[in-house]
Amino acid sequence: MPNIHLSFSSSYNSDQGSYKLLELPSELCKLVEESLKGTKPLKFDIKGESTDDAVLCTNDRTYALRSVALSNSIVVATSPPYSSAIDFPEDTLVIRDQVNEILELTPVVPKLHKLSTLLRGTEYSEDNEDEDMESNGEQKLTYSDAKSLIQASNVELEKGLREKRILQVNGGLRPIASSYLSRIIELVLNTLVSQSIDHKVASVERLSAILLDDHEIPRPISTQVMSWFGTIEDGTWCMDVASVIKECGLTLLRRHKTDPQSVEQFTTAWKTMVGDTFASEVSMQLLAGNYLLGSGYDGTDTLTYFPASSLPTEPAPRFAYLFLTRSRWKSEDITPFLSDIAVNSKERDKLLLKYARPTTTSDGIWYTSRTQYNG
Structure with a gap:
């Protein structure tokens, strides 16, 4: 066993509490290893306001951060600083801090429910297609704001915005009115049939043009709705039949709350x-x-x-x-x-x-x- 000299750092008192140990689950260890090899960039975000329990987000998953006390303390030791005026012996480690707990990561569902609170009163319908929230004195919640405020990974946030039917309009996020969404879906289905358009390879340009000219549905709105209910690639929309059928069923089901x-x-x-x-x-x-x-x-x-x-x-x-x-x-x-x-x-x-x-x-x-x- 080699001999190691231990010495307390001159900044030991001020460094106390500066270090945290984070225990990584296997899937995050793999991400770190891939990043070290240079194959994939790595970025972790800690999200949460002062009243929230903090979460750690990767690009596609959210983890709860939980403090777990250690039965034995762990010493944080580093090599002596190069700028130190003290002449340390060889093989010296400087004690910088003492850790009595670790941060444990547990996968959790993204906390998307806050979107409903933040977007309350901003519903978008055919009655306010030309309305700009800022011109009416209302604060816009932007996509950038949502990334900062919502405790979810980027991929989960994108999925949440689609599933909650939230549009990006004039730089702000706005949930679409269910009645308006229902109307657009019905118009899309009717147009596919009347124009003999294959729902698997529908032209986004043609479909959005018909909805604008015949029914005054703005192109940015119809295109976003299409992206929610299928995939758009190279200007072609492939409709997800199951999701469209489900939305139609929900439209009818909402009429039977009581x-x-x-x-x-x-x-x-x-x-x-x-x-x-x-x-x-x-x-x-x-x-x-x-x-x-x-x-x-x-x-x-x-x-x-x-x-x-x-x-x-x-x-x-x-x-x-x-x-x-x-x-x-x-x-x-x-x-x-x-x-x-x-x-x-x-x-x-x-x-x-x-x-x-x-x-x-x-x-x-x-x-x-x-x-x-x-x-």
Whole structure:
């Protein structure tokens, strides 16, 4: 064993608390190794306001930062500074700090719910197409602002903006009104049929021109909507049929927040809305996590609009709300309402074990609450 001389740094007192140890999970170690080889650039962002729990974001994932106390202290030692006036012996390490905890990283779902609060009152509809928020004295939330304020990676933020149907208009972010989005989707479907345009290779220029000339839908709006419901490459739009059919189903479903409708009547109206070309693609599975099944007076199956996006974002309140809504849930019925608060199915199952009690019966697994709630 080589002999090492240890010495306290002259700035030891001022350096205390300056160093933090970060424990990297295997996937982040791989990113660091690739960066050291020069194959991929590496950038980590720490995000969170003073009232938030900090998160670390890579380009495509978000991790919670949690402090874990160490049973044994760790000494941070470095080589002596070159500018030091002290003549240190060879093989000397200078003690700079003492660490009593490490920062642990755990994958978490991105905290996108803050978007709804930040964008409240800025909905974009056909009634205010030419409206500029700044000219009306309202503050724009820009994409750059969102990257700074929202605790999510860039990839997750982009996905969140698409899924929450948030437009970029005149430099600001604005959620599109569901009624306006529904109108645009219907116009797109009708145009594809009337103009005999293949939905797999539709010209973005032609489609957006028709929507502008015949229906006064601005090009930047129609193009963004197309990008939400398919892929645009080299000026050609390939429609994602499932996502368009789902949006049409949600349009109809939103009309039944309090008044249940029979599943049969609903699916018939849904097929009529999407037209004969896509009627065969209609499936209630597309709307999982957005409705509750019930039973009508005549015994027919009914559904009511009940979107997971409107539920609390933290696990404990989410389960409380679900079990106040229903005291018992079948496994396949409750899991769609948990997908947005768990990073994967393994994490979702952990949440179920923590907050729900499973019971196996002849018709499957049922969950009841581990806590009693008064409805």
